[in-house]
Amino acid sequence: TIRPVRRSYYDPSSAPGKGVVWEWENDSGSWTPYDMDVGITIQRAYEKQHPWVDLSAIGFCYVIDFATMGQINRQTQRKRRVRRRLDMVYPLVSGTLPKSQSWPASPGVAAAPPAPTCACPQCLLVMSVKATVSATGPGTATLQPRKAPPAPPAVPKAPALAPGAKAPDGVAVARGSLKLPAAQGARRQAASTPALSSAGSAASPPGAGSSKASHPGLGTLNRSHLQRLAIAQSRVLIASGVPTVPVKNLTGSSPVNPALAGITGILMSAAGLPVCLTRPPKLVLHPPPVSKSEIQSIPGISHTCRKTTKKQAKKGKTPEEVLKKYLQKVRHPPDEDCTICMERLSAPSGYKGPQPTVKPDLVGKLVKCGHIFHLHCLVAMYNNGNKDGSLQCPTCKTIYGVKTGTQPPGKMEYHIIPHALPGHSDCKTIRIIYNIPPGVQGPEHPNPGKSFTARGFPRHCYLPDSEKGRKVLKLLLVAWDRRLIFAIGTSSTTGESDTVIWNEIHHKTEFGSNLTGHGYPDINYLDNVLAELAAQGITEESLAQEKD
Numbered sequence: 001t002i003r004p005v006r007r008s009y010y011d012p013s014s015a016p017g018k019g020v021v022w023e024w025e026n027d028s029g030s031w032t033p034y035d036m037d038v039g040i041t042i043q044r045a046y047e048k049q050h051p052w053v054d055l056s057a058i059g060f061c062y063v064i065d066f067a068t069m070g071q072i073n074r075q076t077q078r079k080r081r082v083r084r085r086l087d088m089v090y091p092l093v094s095g096t097l098p099k100s101q102s103w104p105a106s107p108g109v110a111a112a113p114p115a116p117t118c119a120c121p122q123c124l125l126v127m128s129v130k131a132t133v134s135a136t137g138p139g140t141a142t143l144q145p146r147k148a149p150p151a152p153p154a155v156p157k158a159p160a161l162a163p164g165a166k167a168p169d170g171v172a173v174a175r176g177s178l179k180l181p182a183a184q185g186a187r188r189q190a191a192s193t194p195a196l197s198s199a200g201s202a203a204s205p206p207g208a209g210s211s212k213a214s215h216p217g218l219g220t221l222n223r224s225h226l227q228r229l230a231i232a233q234s235r236v237l238i239a240s241g242v243p244t245v246p247v248k249n250l251t252g253s254s255p256v257n258p259a260l261a262g263i264t265g266i267l268m269s270a271a272g273l274p275v276c277l278t279r280p281p282k283l284v285l286h287p288p289p290v291s292k293s294e295i296q297s298i299p300g301i302s303h304t305c306r307k308t309t310k311k312q313a314k315k316g317k318t319p320e321e322v323l324k325k326y327l328q329k330v331r332h333p334p335d336e337d338c339t340i341c342m343e344r345l346s347a348p349s350g351y352k353g354p355q356p357t358v359k360p361d362l363v364g365k366l367v368k369c370g371h372i373f374h375l376h377c378l379v380a381m382y383n384n385g386n387k388d389g390s391l392q393c394p395t396c397k398t399i400y401g402v403k404t405g406t407q408p409p410g411k412m413e414y415h416i417i418p419h420a421l422p423g424h425s426d427c428k429t430i431r432i433i434y435n436i437p438p439g440v441q442g443p444e445h446p447n448p449g450k451s452f453t454a455r456g457f458p459r460h461c462y463l464p465d466s467e468k469g470r471k472v473l474k475l476l477l478v479a480w481d482r483r484l485i486f487a488i489g490t491s492s493t494t495g496e497s498d499t500v501i502w503n504e505i506h507h508k509t510e511f512g513s514n515l516t517g518h519g520y521p522d523i524n525y526l527d528n529v530l531a532e533l534a535a536q537g538i539t540e541e542s543l544a545q546e547k548d
Contacts, residue, residue: 008036012092015043019089024071025081027453027496046084075285076456284512284519286460287419287429296416298430298470301477305413308480317389319382320358323375326391326400327364330372338363339395340377349376356380366391369398386444390537399537402545405503406444407483408452410436414473416465422512423521424464430473432461432507436486436500445488447498452488454500461507468526471540475533478542479505505532 010016015036022039023031034042038055042064045053055062061074064082071080297304333345341350348360356379365372371393382391390401413433421429435458441450463469479485487503490496506529510519533539 009093010036010040010090015040016090018043019087021085021087023083023085025083031083031085042082043084282513283510283515285510287417287431287462287511290417290419294418296418298414298416298465298473300470301414301474304415305411306477306480307411308407308409308483319356319379319387322389322401323364323378323382323391326366326368327375327378328367330363330365333363333372336372338372338374338377340373340381343374345372345374349374351377351380353380354383356383366393366398366400368400369393369396371395397535402482403484403537404482405484405487406442407480407486407503408436408439408442408445408454408488408500410434410457410486412477412480412485414477419511421462421464421520422514423523424466424469426466427469428465429511430463430465430469432463432473432476434459434461434485441488441498450498452498452500453496455491455494455496457500459507459509460511461509462511462520463508464526472526472529472533474543475530475538475540476505478538479533479536482536482538484536484538505529505536 012018015022016039020039020043022034022042024034026032033039037058038060041055041058042053045064046066051067052063052065055064056074063072063074064070065072069082069084071082072078330345336345337343338345338349343350345363351360351374356376358375358379360374360376362375363372364375364378373394378391381394386404386406388402388404390399390403392399392403411434413435415431417429417431419429420427436454437457438452438454441447441452445452463472476485484503485505486500488498489501491499491501506518506525508518508520508522508525510516513519514522
């Protein structure tokens with residue numbers, strides 16, 4: 001795997017130039033430094049004696065309050081402590097800045113022996129695009145030095161520097177978001193900052209600079225000006241019917257999506273296609289504000305709130321008595337493996353844990369699905385589970401009895417709000433609010449006696465107020481009563497252990513968009529969640545069982 005690396009330069013007056021580091025307190029009580037761009041933004045506002053700074057302009061939904069030295073999440077209102085720490089000052093750059101390993105190469109750089117070519121697919125792709133653009137001739141965008149009047153002869157284009165080569169003295173190379181030290185930048189910027197210009201006027205011979213045809217160099221524009229220029233050009237292209245390439249996180253700090261958009265733009269330009277960068281739809285997590293008088297109960301469903309408490313496992317029956325209801329003994333087992341212990345069914349069970357009371361060589365067949373296992377293995381599997389009187393076939397997941405989970409105590413609210421979901425404009429919306437507080441794990445949880453966290457609560461979820469949407473809600477209520485909506489485990493998004501997590505029944509938590517994949521429109525969602533509920537043993541038959 002090949003990944004790009006880079007060395008960034010910062011103004012001596014910025015946070016890294018002064019050795020200032022801004023940090024936030026994480027859940028373990030230790031301090032984590034902000035990304036460099038975020039720290040620079042915070043320090044700039046701090047030096048201007050602003051009472052607070054909103055980080056949404058750089059892609060983060062946080063507000064830093066300098067009075068309390070706290071970070072506030074604008075969505076959840078959760079607060080964390082922040083601190084300002086002095087560290088080692090970044091060293092100043094003396095002499096000529098190193099050459100940027102980027103393409104296209106800036107002009108005016110001395111030739112160097114070409115680096116050996118790489119045969120990986122990525123390098124081959126880049127080299128083919130370079131060759132295509134070079135062969136296209138007039139009509140492609142090239143980098144030319146900005147000329148100061150009177151216009152000097154143009155410097156012929158030179159090949160890029162090999163890795164490790166240095167640019168000659170007197171040449172400063174413009175980088176992505178490079179800020180030169182004030183004295184050095186003032187001396188060198190006017191002479192050799194490259195600017196992006198169009199070579200559409202191919203009739204002009206190389207070196208013939210026309211003041212009428214020349215445009216201000218893009219190197220003189222800051223990031224916000226470049227974005228305004230790109231948006232203005234995009235509007236013109238959109239109006240003319242040019243296909244658009246959406247760029248996510250255009251104002252954020254992550255380089256991934258802009259880099260992909262840049263590669264796409266290079267490939268489209270090489271093919272002679274116009275490129276138009278557009279902003280993606282805005283993330284809409286919550287509906288517009290709703291007053292209490294606008295909230296309605298759901299017809300056919302009693303109450304608007306349901307609580308759950310810890311349910312103890314059914315007592316009075318041993319594991320052997322529970323399994324006896326679901327099994328038939330097999331006197332002559334087939335010549336195949338037990339899929340629990342992976343030993344032959346004709347041989348004793350290979351389970352090495354606490355020994356159940358049944359003999360290790362007994363074999364049984366589940367009555368619904370017909371899969372065969374050692375009774376010894378099935379009893380051990382039952383003892384390691386929730387011990388709620390139910391059993392799930394480890395091969396086909398068929399459920400015997402009523403499956404329950406280990407969801408911690410909490411509250412589930414549900415009602416109708418007067419707003420429509422994208423793709424469901426013909427009906428209102430069912431809003432579900434889950435709220436589970438942190439607590440201590442019980443005997444059915446991974447680490448009994450240890451505390452667990454509950455992040456992101458209350459969690460808001462949405463269903464269309466249609467016939468199928470109400471059906472899904474009724475089944476979710478059954479899943480809630482059976483403690484199957486949530487569990488305690490390790491979060492797949494944060495990596496935190498001993499925390500409340502979703503339990504394989506997907507919910508839509510994004511109200512007005514679908515940028516995260518957890519929103520609308522999604523024409524298959526209701527069918528998918530019905531299938532996930534069925535996998536937990538919750539179907540329309542379950543509704544009749546609950547009534548009984």
